[in-house]
Amino acid sequence: MAKVLIIEDELSLAIAYSFLLRHEGHKVVVAHDGEEGLTKAAKAAADLIIVDMMMPRLDGLGFLRQYMPLKKPGVKILILSNMASRTYEKEAIELGANRYEIKAQLSPPQLLKIVNELLNTK
Amino acid sequence: MALASILVGLFAISKVKTHFVQKTTESYKAQQTILANQVAETLSNNLSNFENQLQIMATMPEVQNIQNVEQCNTKLNELLKVGRRQLGNLARVDPSGRFACSVNESLIGQDSAQYGSYITDLINDPEHKPVLSRQTKQPGADSFLVGLHVPVFEGETFSGTIGGALYFSKFQDAYLKSVKFGNGGHAVLMDDNADILYHPSLEQNGKNLLDQNIIAFFEPQDTMRKLVKEVKAGRSGTFDYSVQGTAKIGLYKTFKVPGKDRYWAVVVTIPSEDIAQAIDDAGINNVLLALFLLFTSSIALLTFVGLRNIIKNLEVQRMKDDFISITSHQLRTPATVVKQNLGLLMEGYVTNKKDVDEFIASAYESNENQLNIIENILSVSKLEAGRLELQKEKVYVQDLVKQTTGLMKSTIATKKHKLQIVMPAKPITLMADPIKLKMAIENLISNAVKYTPPRGSISINVRNSKENVVIAVKDSGNGISKEDITQIFLRFNRLHSALVSHVPGTGLGLYLTKKIVEMHGGEITVTSKKELGSTFTIKLPLE
Numbered sequence: 001m002a003k004v005l006i007i008e009d010e011l012s013l014a015i016a017y018s019f020l021l022r023h024e025g026h027k028v029v030v031a032h033d034g035e036e037g038l039t040k041a042a043k044a045a046a047d048l049i050i051v052d053m054m055m056p057r058l059d060g061l062g063f064l065r066q067y068m069p070l071k072k073p074g075v076k077i078l079i080l081s082n083m084a085s086r087t088y089e090k091e092a093i094e095l096g097a098n099r100y101e102i103k104a105q106l107s108p109p110q111l112l113k114i115v116n117e118l119l120n121t122k
Numbered sequence: 123m124a125l126a127s128i129l130v131g132l133f134a135i136s137k138v139k140t141h142f143v144q145k146t147t148e149s150y151k152a153q154q155t156i157l158a159n160q161v162a163e164t165l166s167n168n169l170s171n172f173e174n175q176l177q178i179m180a181t182m183p184e185v186q187n188i189q190n191v192e193q194c195n196t197k198l199n200e201l202l203k204v205g206r207r208q209l210g211n212l213a214r215v216d217p218s219g220r221f222a223c224s225v226n227e228s229l230i231g232q233d234s235a236q237y238g239s240y241i242t243d244l245i246n247d248p249e250h251k252p253v254l255s256r257q258t259k260q261p262g263a264d265s266f267l268v269g270l271h272v273p274v275f276e277g278e279t280f281s282g283t284i285g286g287a288l289y290f291s292k293f294q295d296a297y298l299k300s301v302k303f304g305n306g307g308h309a310v311l312m313d314d315n316a317d318i319l320y321h322p323s324l325e326q327n328g329k330n331l332l333d334q335n336i337i338a339f340f341e342p343q344d345t346m347r348k349l350v351k352e353v354k355a356g357r358s359g360t361f362d363y364s365v366q367g368t369a370k371i372g373l374y375k376t377f378k379v380p381g382k383d384r385y386w387a388v389v390v391t392i393p394s395e396d397i398a399q400a401i402d403d404a405g406i407n408n409v410l411l412a413l414f415l416l417f418t419s420s421i422a423l424l425t426f427v428g429l430r431n432i433i434k435n436l437e438v439q440r441m442k443d444d445f446i447s448i449t450s451h452q453l454r455t456p457a458t459v460v461k462q463n464l465g466l467l468m469e470g471y472v473t474n475k476k477d478v479d480e481f482i483a484s485a486y487e488s489n490e491n492q493l494n495i496i497e498n499i500l501s502v503s504k505l506e507a508g509r510l511e512l513q514k515e516k517v518y519v520q521d522l523v524k525q526t527t528g529l530m531k532s533t534i535a536t537k538k539h540k541l542q543i544v545m546p547a548k549p550i551t552l553m554a555d556p557i558k559l560k561m562a563i564e565n566l567i568s569n570a571v572k573y574t575p576p577r578g579s580i581s582i583n584v585r586n587s588k589e590n591v592v593i594a595v596k597d598s599g600n601g602i603s604k605e606d607i608t609q610i611f612l613r614f615n616r617l618h619s620a621l622v623s624h625v626p627g628t629g630l631g632l633y634l635t636k637k638i639v640e641m642h643g644g645e646i647t648v649t650s651k652k653e654l655g656s657t658f659t660i661k662l663p664l665e
Contacts, residue, residue, distance in 0.1 A: 010455055011536055011576070012484045016462035019481075023471050032575070054451065056573075056600065082454035104454040108465040 002119050003027040005046040007037035007063060008080070009055040013103070017050065017080075020108050021115065034058025034066075041067055046075060048118055051097070053081035053088055061088070064095040071096070076118040080106070150397050151360060154303055154390060155373050161301055161309060162375040162388040169270075172288055173252055173380040176272040179212075180284050186276050188214050191230065194223035202286075210267065212286040214274070215241050222282065241271050244283055247382070254381040257317050257328060266319065266328060270380055298322075298388075305399065307392030314385045316350045339365060349374060353387040362394075369394035449630075452495055459488035483532040490529055494568065497561060498630045505637055512555040512641055519550040519591055523582060526564045530571050539571065540579040550586045553665050554642055562638040565631035566595040566658045573599035574655070590644075591664055596657040602650040610648065611636040635660075 004026050008014040011032070018028040029044045031037040034051075035058045041049060049067075053060035060079060071077075079092045080103040089100040098118055106114070179185050184197040198212040202225055213224035213234075219242055221229040234241040240255040247253075255269035271285030298309050298320050311320040316331040329336060331346045340346055345363045352359060353376050361372045371394055376387040463485035466472050472481055504510040527534075527543065534541050570580045578598040585592050602610060611632050639646045643663045650656035 010459065011533070012459040012488060013455075013462060015484070015536065016459065016466060016481070019477070020462075020466060020471060082451050082458060084450075104458045104461065108462060108469055108471060 001025045001027065002047040003029070003044060004115070005029045005031065005037070005040055005044050005049045007031045007034065007040075007049065007055070007060075008052045009033055010052070016108075017111070020112065024112060024115075026115075034060065034063035037063050038066055042070070045072075048076045048078060048115065050078045050080055050115075052103075053079060053083050053092070061091055061095065064092060064097060068096045074122070076121070078114065078118055080111075147397055150304075151371065151373065154307070154392060155360075155375070157301060157303060158309065158373050158375045158388050158390045161298060162377045162386075165298075165311065165386070165388065166377040166379070169254075169288070169379050169386075172270060173272065176252070176270060176284055176286065180272055180274045185214060185284055186274055186281060188216060188222040188282070191223045195225065195227065198223060198225050210287045210289055211269075212284070214282065214284050215245075215271065216282040217245060217280060218282075219245055238269065240269060241283055241285070244271050244273060245280075250280055251382045252380045254379055254384055256315050257313070257319055268319070272380075303390045304392040304396035306396060307390060310389045310391070312350075312353065312387050312389055313379075314350070314354045314387075316346070316353075319386070341365070345372075349387075349389070352376070353385050356383075356385045358387075371397065449495070449499065453492060456488035456492040456495070460485045460492070463488075480532070484536070487530065487532045491568070494561075494564060498565070498634050501558070501561065502630050502634055505634065510558075510637070510641070512558060514553045514555055516551055517554045517556045517559060519552065519584060519586075519593070520545045521549075522556065522560050522563060523584060523593065526560060526567055527582065529564065530568060533571055534580070537571065537574070537576045537578075539574060539577070542579065542581040543584075544581070545584040546586065550584070550591050550664075552591060552662060554662070555638075558638045559642065562635040562660065563593060563595075565635045566593075566660070569631065569658075570595050570597035570599065573597060575599070578655075586664065589664060590661050592659060592661050594657055594659040596655065598655040601652040601654055602648070602656055603652060607648060607650055611646070 004021050006014055006017050006021075006028060008017065008030070009032050014030045014032070018030055021028050029040050029046065031040045033055045037049075037051065038058070051060045051063055055063075058066075060081065064077070077097040077099075079089075079097045079100040081088065081100065082102060082104050084102050092100050098121075099114065101114060179201055182197065184193055185201075188194050194214055198214065202210070202212050211224070211226055213226070213229060214222045215234050216222040219234050221232050221234055224230055238255045238258065240253045244250055244253045250273035252270065252272040257266045257268050267287040267289050269285055269287050271283040274281045274284050298311060299322060301309060303309060308322045309320075310318060310322075310326075312318055312331060318326055318329050318331060321327050321329075331337075332350060337343060337346050341364045345361065349361065349372070352374065356376050356378065358375045360374075363370055363372060370391050372389060372391050374387045374389045376385045378384070379386050463481040467478065467481055472478050501510055523543065523545065527541065567580070567582065574580055574597045580598070581596045583592075583594040583596070612629075636646050639660050639662065645661050647659050647661075648656060649659075
């Protein structure tokens with residue numbers, strides 16, 4: 001069982017992801033934009049942070065820029081975005097994200113597989 | 123006065139046009155130059171590798187010692203096998219210029235001077251610098267090759283050379299043929315002897331650019347002489363010329379090759395037409411259109427408006443590109459919700475009846491949202507083509523508002539929005555297109571839902587007078603900044619901010635809403651305070 005922080009502005013998606021991860025026995029915390037994400041990341045002691053790219057107030061890349069210097073070792077970052085852009089992907093990975101996935105392409109089982117892979121790598 | 127204004131305007135606009143053409147041409151040339159530089163760099167690296175391989179071979183005892191021809195031949199053959207495919211004809215030449223050993227045994231004992239003077243040049247050079255031959259064609263072969271020899275030293279003593287051939291065909295395909303320059307451009311590789319090492323029409327290969335027949339081909343006639351001079355001096359640059367009346371631009375990137383002061387150049391030629399096309403694509407037609415507008419008008423104001431239109435129109439192309447990128451993102455978001463929710467249901471993760479209902483309602487609403495985006499896109503495209511028409515009938519305003527809010531009840535519930543609807547009890551009717559008016563109201567309410575954070579409030583207020591009906595949608599969202607508020611009803615306006623700030627939205631909704639309201643003879647206004655929220659008000663005349 002792990003603790004997962006989901007930063008996603010589309011509420012319906014945040015709900016679906018939370019439901020899935022809770023069903024798997026994980027603890028879930030949700031933030032609705034990058035700024036709220038920063039606050040919750042500081043408090044939550046998450047093992048995995050799922051970050052959307054396009055968000056109001058502070059976007060995914062902005063979140064990574066501010067969060068990465070504070071990140072505790074071992075915390076995994078999964079970017080789930082619908083921006084199929086190599087530039088964003090490259091930048092996110094360079095900033096320290098572990099994976100970049102296009103969310104429209106993932107079914108719930110596929111998402112779980114990725115989450116488990118990330119949680120199981122040291 | 124009017125004439126003076128036009129003249130001033132024309133002068134200003136021709137300045138803009140000249141500046142625009144100049145900038146686009148420069149940027150086009152710069153792009154092609156970058157490409158040419160990359161090709162030159164790749165070729166240059168290949169030659170350096172070739173030279174390095176030979177230098178390494180020159181240090182091998184078996185190669186240095188040429189007393190035992192058999193041993194030397196075996197070694198060269200062995201090296202050839204491990205050498206790169208473009209290498210060939212490895213040979214060792216003694217200090218007197220005779221082939222001492224060679225993979226081509228028929229050469230052994232022959233004077234290397236028969237095969238070009240380059241090896242002799244190396245031997246005679248007091249510094250014994252590596253030398254590159256002119257290109258030669260192997261008997262019976264189509265491909266060209268260039269020889270390169272490097273010195274061999276035994277201790278401090280010069281002990282002849284080792285070298286081989288670089289087969290051109292092996293890498294011309296990979297580095298020169300496959301790179302596309304403009305629409306109708308191509309790259310040529312030449313050396314400082316003016317020999318054509320590679321030309322896409324292969325019969326030109328091996329010809330010399332200073333050949334009288336070739337020189338005569340170019341206008342101005344000294345084009346090639348000047349180019350060869352530039353390459354010999356190791357300079358890079360551009361030139362304009364024409365071939366049989368077709369204007370072209372040339373870009374040449376010169377690079378250092380092994381040997382003393384030796385240079386090769388990648389020469390790229392592109393029809394000027396390609397640049398004209400690029401300028402066209404970038405919006406020069408808009409510049410010409412604005413010029414035409416100016417000619418047909420005698421009002422000074424138009425000068426100003428015309429200038430502004432040019433700048434606006436130039437941005438349209440970029441906006442359209444952004445639009446595709448953002449819209450596909452916008453369409454994917456609700457599609458993802460539908461996929462996730464249905465996935466959860468199908469895979470059996472959701473069993474509780476209440477959860478099942480909620481995931482179905484949320485998927486349904488996301489699908490509705492997706493359809494709304496598609497409807498907006500289709501309507502805007504109809505609007506642009508002048509084909510958006512109203513099908514008026516008697517419409518009950520309160521019903522329209524209720525239907526629209528009903529579509530969003532699941533999201534409103536999930537976001538725990540406080541929704542307040544204030545409407546007169548007595549039905550308000552007007553002649554309107556119900557589908558389009560609903561779309562306009564839906565755009566306003568869905569924006570309010572989208573931009574209001576959870577637990578915020580949304581209020582819809584409908585009121586009427588004898589002449590008008592007013593529908594006001596108020597939210598407690600983040601509000602709109604003063605700079606943005608002037609832009610929000612413009613087509614594609616949100617694209618830039620969506621791309622830069624990653625705030626979702628296609629920017630079509632409000633543009634379309636405004637147009638629909640105006641087609642009904644009404645108007646739309648907005649008031650907003652940052653962090654406090656916005657109110658959008660539609661006022662429609664009651665006929």
